[in-house]
Amino acid sequence: MNAAVSSAFNLLNTVKKSGWDSWIVGGAVRDTLMGKEPADVDIVTSATEADWRKLFGRTVRVGQRYDTFLVFSNGNPFEVTPLKGTRIEDDLALRDFTCNAAAFDAGKALIDPFGAERAVKEKRLSAPGDPERMFQRDMLRLFRMIRFELCLGFTPDNRLDKTFRALAGGFDAAPERVQKELSALRPCVVSSALLELVAERTAFLPEPYHLSPDSLIHKHRFDFPLSELAWSLLFTEGNDRKGRKLGYGRRVRKTVARASKAKLTYPWSDEALYRLGEEAASAAAELLPVNKGPVRVAEQFAQLPIKHRRDLALLGEDIALFPASERKNIVEACEKFVLNGGTNERESLLRYAKERRKKWEQKKH
Structure with a gap:
């Protein structure tokens, strides 16, 4: 039994001493039946969030669905959801698949009304x-x-x-x-x-x-x-x-x-x-x-030769020499120049950029 599951059973027993029932449910039970270490542990409880807060000092609401909240023990977070129905069997009947429709009570007894253990085995x-x-x-x-x-x-x-x-x-x-x-x-x-x-x-x-x-x-x-x-x-x-x-x-x-x-x-x-x-x-x-x-x-x-635009040897002040409307084209032209064998040096790039702009101006006229 890993530390998270042990902590969860400790939580269940603390709550039980105060008069409420709680159960480990879902994937943690299925994983245990499969002989695997549970990745996380979910709990269903007959107590309210306020009751848990009184016992453990802090809870954190998880969205608005089903009034689910988190409680923490030994650094482990546990998702706690109010019991649906009046018995744990009512809650398990609403689970998705039979392999997930089982629970452990505070005494570590398996509650398996729908044959989860058999479903896991098969x-x-x-x-x-x-x-x-x-x-x-x-x-x-x-x-x-x-x-x-x-x-x-x-x-x-x-x-x-x-x-x-x-x-x-x-x-x-x-x-x-x-x-x-x-x-x-x-x-x-x-x-x-x-x-x-x-x-x-x-x-x-x-x-x-x-x-x-x-x-x-x-x-x-x-x-x-x-x-x-x-x-x-x-x-x-x-x-x-x-x-x-x-x-x-x-x-x-x-x-x-x-x-x-x-x-x-x-x-x-x-x-x-x-x-x-x-x-x-x-x-x-x-x-x-x-x-x-x-x-x-x-x-x-x-x-x-360059992996990102910031790898170009041009400085911001160099690019600022050109009209704002042309800067994007200037930078892209310099990138192309370097990627096709040109030298990635500041003076070389400035010279090339000015030549390119001159050619663009000539084409306009």
Whole structure:
């Protein structure tokens, strides 16, 4: 038993001495049944947040959902949620999957009304009640089912699988919650076969959410697990609307859009690689067709004479010599000059910049 679980049982017993019941629930119970160390520990309680605050001195509210709050013990945070219903069995009946519908009480006894222990042993995914109602309580559970298939190696039973297929077309959820599930799914995809399973499952979801089977034509280049950027590129294909729907921020969407276009123009010149940036280039390289040969973005980027605009030998006062409307073009011209073999020295760049401006002026007249 790790330190976090021991601390959680101490909390449960302290609360019990004051007249309230509390239980360890969810993933911590499932992980224990699987013989794994729980990553975190969630608690359900019959006491109020005010009661916990009196006992432990401090709580921190987690958003507004279900009045969930954090309590701390020995430096470990524990998420505490009020009991739903009058008994722990009522609360467990509302859980997503049978493997998660068990609890430990303060005496470390397992409360398992729906057969979680057996489900874990059989690596079976099922609902503790009606699967349709279970999914409809939180549609994000459709994505969670995919994650449990991949990350835990569990297999949905026939009833759960049929319900998933029937309801998936109506999926919708807050973008930030979808993005969180996608991020949790990524490190579990460690083979082409598992990536194909993601494509197969998400094909039942509406268009913004599914992984197109077309993307799998490049699978033989994949070095699993994919990076976060390559993963987002695989789902969004550089489409900003899809990126928004999947909860990716503006910076990620812009980087992915560049990477999506760059896939079509490989191999890249030094100037093209510089404009693209190492981050976007690396993501694009992860998804290039195998017939493009070996891709060594890091090596090529390391050999560039400049990696960032700030590497130019020009000073701010040098750029200020030119009209404001021309400064951006001047800097870009100097970057191109250096990337194509020009000397990155202040005097050389100033001379080149003045020559370029002179030519531009001549063209105007």
